[in-house]
Amino acid sequence: MKVIKKLKITAILFLLFIFSSTILAETAVEGGDDLGSLIKIMVALTAFLVAIIMWLILVYSEKSEAAEASGFSKFMSMINSRPPIDEEQNLLLDHDYDGIKELNNKIPPWFMAIFYGSILWAAVYMVNFHILGSGNVQEDEYAEAVQIASMEREILNRSGALVNEETVTILDNAAALASGKDTYVKNCAACHGMNGEGLVGPNFTDDYWIHGNKVNDLFKTIKYGVPQKGMISWQAQLDPTQMQEVASYILTLRGTNPANQKAPEGELYKYE
């Protein structure tokens, strides 16, 4: 009977879980929040388990009817409310369709309980979100997520941990340049060529620059982009250190003279 107890506990835990408030809410606020994701996965997995558990209960209750009246089987017969199979003759209706007969069994009480429960839940949900307005609808949820993120960002900015277009300097250590090259190959090479020779975007290896040749200029172009020329903004995709590294790496490409260079664009800058 140990198995039955376990089954029972699992079923009760699940019911508690499904009616707990986390599921009633729309989403948890997202953003760097591993716990939120974890909860979601747990919800998903637990939910899948229930289908199987319910099924097991259903099938199991079939056999337990013959067993001695344990607490569990009493409970099961209460929520199922169906007579033993030997007595089904009494329930036979006078329906006969091509040999198919029908029994007049009661609808299982657990079924009705969940059905009514779901109707009640629906009413609570609608009242909560659309009459009382006490639940966050999606626009509020979004505004909240953005606000939290911008507060976190502000804290980081003030701490001085982030470089920006004013404070940026050239990095020349090998590790930073290697990391810059990595970022370049993944994100920039498609338009500027594998070796900076230029393709859709301009050539980095000549002495001509469209938006300036200082590391600050490059940083700014990368960060904000030049949408009218097709250069996208990267600040949502690269963090400030990555932008600093890739700008530093690009500056090392001048004079490398790769094959298939694109014609110069922009102004000629003098280098000593």
Added chain:
Amino acid sequence: MNVEKFSYDNQIVKLFLIATIVWGIVALTVGVWIAVALYYPELNLGLSYTTFGRLRPLHTNAAIFAFIGNAIFTGVYYSLQRISKARMFNDTLSKINFWGWQLIIVLAAVTLVSGITTSKEYAELEWPIDILIAVVWVVFGVNMIGTLMKRREKHIYVAAWFYIATFVTVAVLHIGNSIELPVSLTKSYPVYAGIQDALVQWWYGHNAVAFFLTTPFLGLMYYYLPKAANRPIFSYKLSILHFWSLIFIYIWAGPHHLLYSAIPNWAQSLGTVFSIMLWMPSWGGMLNGLLTLRGAWDRVRDNPVLKFFVVGVTAYGMSTFEGPMLSLKSVNALAHFTDWIPAHVHVGTLGWNGFMTFGMLYWLVPKMWKTELFSKKLANVHFWIGTLGIVVWVIPMWWAGITQSLMWKEFTPLGLLKYPNFLETVLQIVPMYIMRSVGGALYLTGIIIASYNLFKTMGMGSFVANEEAEAAPRGPITDKLQYGMIHRYLESKTLLFTGLAFVAIIIGGLVEIVPTYLISSNVPTIASVQPYTPLELEGRDIYIKEACNSCHSQMVRPFRSEVERYGEYSKAGEFVYDHPHLWGSKRTGPDLHRIGGKYSNMWHYLHMENPRSMSPGSLMPRYPWLLENQLDVSSLEAKISAMRTLGVPYPEGFESQANAELMQQAEIISNDLLENGIVTEPDKEIVALIAYLQRLGTDIKTKVAETK
């Protein structure tokens, strides 16, 4: 008592049965093909006809309407005659039903691979075929209702309740969703736009699942399961309760396909709560099926028919639990647009529809050919290989969906997206795509084994086209409308029953769709949103023709992670001129609603020629023909005037200048490409497509710029 002699029409059942097997193999083969194409894009062999975008609707239409559709007709034509104790109403109508349906399937196959499509999911067929479908479907309905009217049985059995609901609702859905304005024989625009089009589409799409994949199969279950198990139906009361609650509630749940989209919040919430309320009515069917097997479980082990039914009904229970769960907004935020959704759908189609069909075929063929099944062993092999196929299909896709979604949403401690490059999240799940195609191939192997087994069985037996039967005439109906017997009374009145089913299914759709027209606050207008230019309109039609919306959504949801990745979240007012809407339902590639202005024209040109040149590792097929095909502007004038009829404010007489305006804009783009070293004629399809892509989602930015 006098007894009438008559015969059952088995010939029509045989025709539908063979069509089921043949189309089943075709539909699943295309399915495996596109499953492979997802990770091996060169599989299209460089042809436009075989790209994923064209074959995906072919697979869904073939699976739903050809395979499952023919299975429904097979099952209905056999069982309806017997529970009515009458031959079909009219043999000619039966034949029109059969040949008309096969004609539709062939036309569908030809048009879909040619890129003739409305882009609306599960309703991709163009208007002439839509009319044909409506006609054939009504023929089926008349034939069915006619049979019920002349039945010898006093009451209508529960199986037929579900058949009636199926006929009525599919007719309403199909006609409602297909109201479109023809531009030419092969092109039309839906009268609905933007959020209304989305609501109508998913009212249809969701209920196509409900009333084409669910209710007819519940009807089949109520006939074939008790027949095969030789057991009485568990509960007549439960039948009544779950039938009416199911058909009433199902209709309301459509908006759960549009959670976190630009449709009004109240409509989304209705979608959620009605989906939750749908859980028990759906499980009512499962319960009545499984509990009917009470006392017959020992036979399940060695009867392949019952084995298929048990797994089929259990799969139905699983997917109808998963459905309400996915309708919770917190779960939906995680699952929508990912591979979790195809996984959910395939539990239903492969498990419920497929296995119920196979169980039915294994029972019917020996019965109709008066023999034993050729090989029980092969049927068991089919059962296990099919079950394994479903598991190998579904579990990797659950994980793929959850994995990718979490990657989309993950931020670094600095508040940046951890995986800003969409492609990275796709490449992560390629191994799961490969496993899925293996699962599909297993399932396909199963149906091939089944067809061998069934055709062998047919060869062994002798088929009787007209099965003799006899029954007493119905005589006068004595039921009275009295307390406790109301439903029994209804069961004796075919037309009244049909009428009430119609009332039950019409309410939900009206409540959800009509207010979006009547109450203006549901679609807040945005002044800067303007109609498409002629070139953009033509480009949009190329987007539709190539079915870009099979893999790319146009709906940025209001999540911080999506706004960071794509741009401002999508607003209802941005779609008011979108006939049809192109929001999509699955992101195999990134969202495109804010693609406009993000990349240069040259980038798009090179990307269409070979996606891997701009995004190394991309799984998108190449579209080199767009660079060569001449843009067909022959119906441009008709398109403009059709759009005006539908309410798009093109000025009067604009169609006469449309061509010139189109060329002007095309030249700007081709000149820009030329400056970047790409020589192309302005009248190529690629130019129009670029114009459309560059326009997408930009109107709202104009407004932001102005207010600044």
